[in-house]
Amino acid sequence: MSRTIPRTALLAALSLVTAAGATATVFGTSAGAATAGCKVEYQITNQWNNGFGANVIVTNTGDPVASWNVEWSYANGQQVTQGWNAAITQSGAAVSAKSLSYNGSLATGGSTSFGFNGSHDGTNAVPATFKLNGVTCNGATDPTTPPTTPPTTPPTTPPPTGGRADNPYAGAKVYVNPEWSAKAAAEPGGTRVSNQPTGVWLDRTAAIAGVNGGMGLRAHLDAALAQKGSGELVVQLVIYNLPGRDCSALASNGELGPTDIDKYKTQYIDPIAAILADPKYAGLRIVNTVELDSLPNLVTNVSGRPTATPNCDVMKANGNYVKGVGYALNKLGSIANVYNYLDAGHHGWLGWDDNFGASAEILKQAATAEGSTVANVQGFIVNTANFSALKEDHFSIDDSVGGTSVRQSKWVDWNRYTDELSYAQAMRTKLASLGFDSHIGMLIDTSRNGWGGAARPTAAGPLTTVDTYVNGGRYDRRIHLGNWCNQAGAGLGERPQAAPAAGIDAYVWMKPPGESDGASKEIPNNEGKGFDRMCDPTYTGNVRNGNSMSGALPNSPLAGQWFSAQFQELMKNAYPAL
Template identity: 50%
Template sequence: MTIMNPKRILQGSTRLRSLPARAFLVLTVVASLAWSLGFQFMQSAHAASYCQVSYTVTNQWPGGFGASITVQNTGTAAWTSWSLTFAFPASGQSVTQGWNGTFTQSGQNVTVTNTSYNGNVAANGSVNPGFNGAWSGSNPVPTSFSVNGNVCGGTSATPTPTTAPNTPTPGTTPTVGTTPTPTPTTGPVTPTATPTPGTHVDNPFAGAKWYVNPDWASEVTTAASSVGGTLGAQMTKVASYSTAVWLDRIAAVTGGSGVTRTLAGHLDAAVSQATGSQPVVITIVIYDLPNRDCAALASNGELTVANNGLANYKTEYIDPIANILSQSKYSNLRIAAIVEPDSLPNLVTNLSMSKCSEANSSGAYVQGIQYALNKLHAISNVYNYIDIAHSGWLGWDSNFQPAVNLITSTVKGTTAGVNSVDGFISNTANYTPTTEPFMTANQQINGQPVRSANFYQWNQYIDEASYDTAMRNAFITAGFPSSIGMLIDTSRNGWGGSGPQGSRPTAASTSTDLNTFVNQSKIDRRVHRGNWCNQYGGIGARPTASPAAGFDAYVWIKPPGESDGASQAISNDEGKGFDQMCDPTYHGSQQANGGNLTEAIPNAPLAGHWFEAAFEILVQNAYPAIS
């Protein structure tokens, strides 16, 4: 319908133009005013029936907050794209990192536009962008919202501010003397996404419900029941969190001795945990290369290069995994695959070990990973994340770029090239802190950088956040898309409470001696970064989607309470050997851990087996504390 300006109608009428000039002028003014008011009324009526916005502050702490926005299409026609605008009431408010929308800010004015997957919004449908923000002075909620230029109805809510201090953001330099913010101890809280189930999204963890392994949860609750008291109550709460499923032998995929639930069994359980239209994300670990764990013994695998291992890996392990994952009944799941921890990093640093040298010269690691990526990437709801070890392994200049080059060449050798992976993961089953809150690598102590201390040995990176950020930038420079996301395994890197190495520091040391300053300031309480087996650590940040820009999630890949390796030789049919780094009475080599004691927890069972004593320690030393 075309609405014409009455002034033009009057001016275009021969009969009305014959009126006296003054009368014509009065009539024109009246008609124009009536048209203007009527047009504005139509605009207002359109807006009132066009959109509804709900803005909720979900979490708030001094200097920071999280917010969730629900934008509903209350009109009768679908949107093919959307642009939400609002203004912060206070000048000190800002968006620091968003999800399910592209956020831009100019002054106090914020614009959020749709992503590639959520532009279409049906009538009565909704989208749910969200963000983390910063504030100073006050944090009032916005009261006026518009979508595509139309003013919306809206509601706002804010929680009572907490007293927790701000958390250092991955990739930024923490302020010396600050303390990290406790992560919420409820179940994983993730922003809600609206893509069609099965659609390959940018971040599989965002907007999803996270799979809880019922077998691991049962072990946790059984142990909690036997312990009782305050510790037992804390242990019970841990059972609600998502952990990865390790496919560490063929039997874990297809069934066999000692396997209580196969891959299909876990996928079936994940489907049963779905509620409504929210997708479920389940994380699996692809971990059975021939000559696996070539530089260690605790997790040696069942396949060997010399015994047709690569062919068996493809046909007996990867092919069955791909066949199961591609079944239509699992198409609504999001399946995050952690691809072969420690494998490619071993080819960077450990070729002096015969098994690693054989894995390299035979092409077993590279070809096996390429085969796995090709098979898994072909399934649209599978997301591949390549392991990049951790900062204490590849952080030195001599290791960093060679690792980037090897991983890049491996991935580019797949059918889809760099598009066959969705990101990278660090700290898998390790203990390196996400951030060191009281110092930075290049901070000067009496004229010496922190990274030159004995504990860091000139490593460029003293924590996972800075290492991952640098790795991500290096991969993008090497040709990977800027959409790649990083994961950090935070299942055991909390380092709260106390242990044989002492208690967690609460502030930076005042010492002017470099080594004293580092030893008193670092939250990583190990005597050496090379100590990796069953440490007296603590549960770290809870599984969380989109914790910072460039990071897809903090995840628990190593289920807390599962052993890293046996503290003494144990006969088994799982191909797992005895590694002395798991023996608490053993002094390692100068290369492995500086010749120090391993600091491993005693009486440990085989790798991957339930280790209740270690779980209790992890819960007691959790940071943030479990309450």
């Protein structure tokens, strides 16, 4: 906890704080209006040569406002060069940051945040005073040091022949998306996780340039250079725009039709590749997670399978999933500092014997299509945007109760795996046996698989039956393993970290916590995103989830949009706890 100190002591303390962690918190009320007031937290998040990055958190301690304008003056000639989540202008030393259309409303006690990059001439002191809508914030507390940019990583693994590191996450920081960070920090309690690294989703062509005034790909890469400093830094991108994308889940459908393979190549992949190949970004380690979900549908959701859909039959017949992934891997894999990780589903989808090997084969087929080779794949990612528990400690696939195998329980249902870690390690072995490099590494998305809180079991279930044993001890509290949309009771999982287990390059938060999986009711949109009943909490299910309730949270927005209720639930149920 902070204690109040005189301003002279605050400024003296600030001069001793290192630039990468400098923070000042300023409170205030105006002398003439007791109900007006503000708190501004100004954080210098990074510093390099003559540049720096900053994050500003604004809390309204007075009456509600419909829009805001935060003002301050620099004493040392600093200049703002690029900003986000606010309209930032500067005249001489005076800086003004005004709210945008989507973040102007601030209730009493409400917070928002914005960020920017700037330049300085060697001295970069925190501004002495701030104003919110003309009200001076004129008190102070001790400066505090924010969390360092995660994850903490082991020493760098020497790069193999060809210049790429064996594990790009080793010895590197990972890019913190300032747009996601600002949304997270604006949530009550969100600053506990708001500087965790998350994936940047390029889920439509317009996202390359930036949507609705948001940051485009170049802006993110420029911001990554600002965060990099003198060490190594990983930028995580999600390449996600295949023709006829995700043929079995309407909520994640995309903008391109089933036959739009040429548009995918020339209007989506080629522009991304051109930006990533810019020599300006050669010092970044760029991790592409390539085309989530779609490829395994060609195994599990086509004719002859109980979960078949006509759309998946179309995509299998025209070959555009395989062609699109092959083209993306070939084009992006030719860039020396790019690392491609191909999506390999999750254990609750591909862990069954009749799905596992066939899915590995289709991944190999795509990796060698359109002129690509397996050398363009540095690894695979599992559990992206899913909820499967990282490790089930209270039962194993080899257990039995009264002579009945755990595999025969309703929850496991003859699956070969009980959790994501065992599945990821087994899939890695299988893929290496098909000709992928034996050094390939796996990523596991742990952004929403923590399953903590009061419902987290501390021991195995009763030995009455195999079902009471499994259900009483399992961490994953979904109604059914096939439920995937905005799951109630879910929590943040393991924090991003490099090399956490054998064969695993990193635990990552590729799906940004707080971004919706899909709308709980039909919402017209121009993004190609449909209404999937699995996102409706009243839905009683289908063959894919054993005709069970969907387990989805109510009142969810379109896929990718901010969902405050989900973010709060994830923090509440985080494991490890926040």
